[in-house]
Amino acid sequence: MEFGITQIRRIMKDITIKSKNIRREMIIWLLLLGISFGLNIYSIIKYQSQWSELYSSLGFVIAISCTLYIAIAIIRLFYWVILKIVRRS
Amino acid sequence: MKGNRRDFIKKTAIAGAGLALAASPFGRTFAALASDKKVRLAVIGTGSRGRYLMELLLAQKVNPNYELVAVCDNYGPSLNEAVALAKRYKINPKTYTDYSQLINQSPVDGVIIATPLHQHAHITIDCLNKGIHVLCEKAMARTLDDTKAMYDAHINSGSILLIGHQRLHSNQYINALERIHNGEIGVIGQMKAYWHRNHNWRRDVPDNQPDLERKINWRLYKEYSAGLLTELMSHQLQVANWAMKKYPVSVMATGSIQYYKDGREVPDNMAAIFSYDDGTQFIYDSMTINKAEGCEEHIIGDYATMKLESNNILREDPIKPEPAPGIAQLINDIQNGLFKSAPIGGSSWAAETAVSYNGEEIYKGQDGDGTREEIVHFIDYIQQKSSPEWMTKEGYYTSIWSLLTEKSIESGERITCPDKYLIG
Numbered sequence: 001m002e003f004g005i006t007q008i009r010r011i012m013k014d015i016t017i018k019s020k021n022i023r024r025e026m027i028i029w030l031l032l033l034g035i036s037f038g039l040n041i042y043s044i045i046k047y048q049s050q051w052s053e054l055y056s057s058l059g060f061v062i063a064i065s066c067t068l069y070i071a072i073a074i075i076r077l078f079y080w081v082i083l084k085i086v087r088r089s
Numbered sequence: 090m091k092g093n094r095r096d097f098i099k100k101t102a103i104a105g106a107g108l109a110l111a112a113s114p115f116g117r118t119f120a121a122l123a124s125d126k127k128v129r130l131a132v133i134g135t136g137s138r139g140r141y142l143m144e145l146l147l148a149q150k151v152n153p154n155y156e157l158v159a160v161c162d163n164y165g166p167s168l169n170e171a172v173a174l175a176k177r178y179k180i181n182p183k184t185y186t187d188y189s190q191l192i193n194q195s196p197v198d199g200v201i202i203a204t205p206l207h208q209h210a211h212i213t214i215d216c217l218n219k220g221i222h223v224l225c226e227k228a229m230a231r232t233l234d235d236t237k238a239m240y241d242a243h244i245n246s247g248s249i250l251l252i253g254h255q256r257l258h259s260n261q262y263i264n265a266l267e268r269i270h271n272g273e274i275g276v277i278g279q280m281k282a283y284w285h286r287n288h289n290w291r292r293d294v295p296d297n298q299p300d301l302e303r304k305i306n307w308r309l310y311k312e313y314s315a316g317l318l319t320e321l322m323s324h325q326l327q328v329a330n331w332a333m334k335k336y337p338v339s340v341m342a343t344g345s346i347q348y349y350k351d352g353r354e355v356p357d358n359m360a361a362i363f364s365y366d367d368g369t370q371f372i373y374d375s376m377t378i379n380k381a382e383g384c385e386e387h388i389i390g391d392y393a394t395m396k397l398e399s400n401n402i403l404r405e406d407p408i409k410p411e412p413a414p415g416i417a418q419l420i421n422d423i424q425n426g427l428f429k430s431a432p433i434g435g436s437s438w439a440a441e442t443a444v445s446y447n448g449e450e451i452y453k454g455q456d457g458d459g460t461r462e463e464i465v466h467f468i469d470y471i472q473q474k475s476s477p478e479w480m481t482k483e484g485y486y487t488s489i490w491s492l493l494t495e496k497s498i499e500s501g502e503r504i505t506c507p508d509k510y511l512i513g
Contacts, residue, residue, distance in 0.1 A: 039419065
């Protein structure tokens with residue numbers, strides 16, 4: 001079978017990330033950042049640690065929000081794959 | 090209460106370290122340097138220990154205001170080695186094979202006596218009566234009467250008598266004991282010490298001179314030594330007495346020649362329990378067939394245990410490190426909650442196993458076991474013409490109780506100290 005430029009063009013579509021998608025992802029991450037920040041406040045109260053940890057532990061908070069974002073992204077990916085399979089069948 | 094205890098521990102640790110340095114006669118040596126007159130020293134007994142002391146003396150630079158004027162030993166090879174050692178430091182001391190010639194012919198201010206134990210008493214007494222200050226290796230003497238006679242000669246002559254318990258001069262021990270006396274480990278309930286070796290304790294005797302056996306291996310024969318009691322235990326008994334600031338009221342002991350049935354007369358293993366008037370016990374044992382546990386002194390209080398040989402303090406309520414940030418604790422708790430194993434059954438009771446906590450270092454900066462400092466202090470004391478009397482008493486009572494331990498082993502009875510050996 002001939003594998004020419006036409007076939008390659010047919011396979012490789014231009015991927016365009018729409019600003020709507022970016023905004024949606026940003027909102028998801030900001031929500032997770034807010035949840036992480038809330039967890040930090042909860043842990044300061046629970047473990048009676050310093051309120052200065054609100055800013056000194058920002059690194060932890062950002063790391064937690066990113067971890068949660070990645071975890072949710074994996075769940076969304078699974079959901080999308082399953083949805084595709086169901087729709088095809 | 091816990092917080093207060095921690096504050097107290099921190100404060101006493103800092104105060105103890107400062108006091109130890111201030112109280113250490115090692116610090117006072119610098120003041121004594123003002124004196125230009127050199128202290129004239131001699132070493133009597135130049136066997137392995139005597140030469141070790143000699144080398145520490147010659148190598149030290151802390152107090153250079155001394156000169157080694159003479160060495161003495163009645164065993165030729167030891168004397169020759171001492172001369173060779175002196176030559177390495179470019180000095181040429183007079184040599185003697187008879188100590189009485191040394192003290193009559195050589196003008197000396199102080200002598201270091203490192204002869205076999207049974208010779209300590211008469212040499213020391215002769216030196217003290219001649220106005221010569223004495224640093225005598227521990228233990229003081231082979232018999233109770235000789236020990237008392239040495240102490241009496243010291244009191245009557247006014248000459249310094251320092252006994253070679255080098256831990257008394259170690260900054261590590263001075264610091265630890267100051268902290269014990271300041272209450273850092275709380276009330277002492279018990280003390281434990283041991284010295285375990287895996288060695289027959291024999292020195293080589295020349296093949297062509299078997300008659301030297303008793304002279305070279307004097308530690309193994311009752312005529313010259315009480316073996317483990319006077320040569321090893323005395324060091325650690327002194328530390329226990331130092332910690333208690335008092336002396337035992339009784340001892341119960343046992344010992345045997347259980348392993349090295351080679352003609353020796355002193356036990357190759359022993360165990361003893363000393364009691365103090367407040368009910369505290371000092372539990373001691375020594376053996377020569379296994380060194381797994383080595384040498385250690387545990388001073389056990391209700392706040393903490395100090396392991397003095399390994400320079401370690403184990404607190405009953407360890408000072409906690411600064412806590413992690415709350416968020417990190419939360420993550421840790423979540424992880425523990427997720428991954429911890431769920432118990433489905435177990436014993437309702439378990440014996441208290443040793444704590445896995447490794448404790449904290451007591452003191453930094455001590456190099457050696459205090460013998461170098463002991464020698465420097467001796468020069469210092471001679472320059473000052475006085476020494477701490479309590480140190481002499483420590484040596485005296487340690488020797489007395491080491492010999493009473495021997496009596497307990499021989500009689501199988503609990504032994505107390507006869508009144509005639511009690512000193513003020």
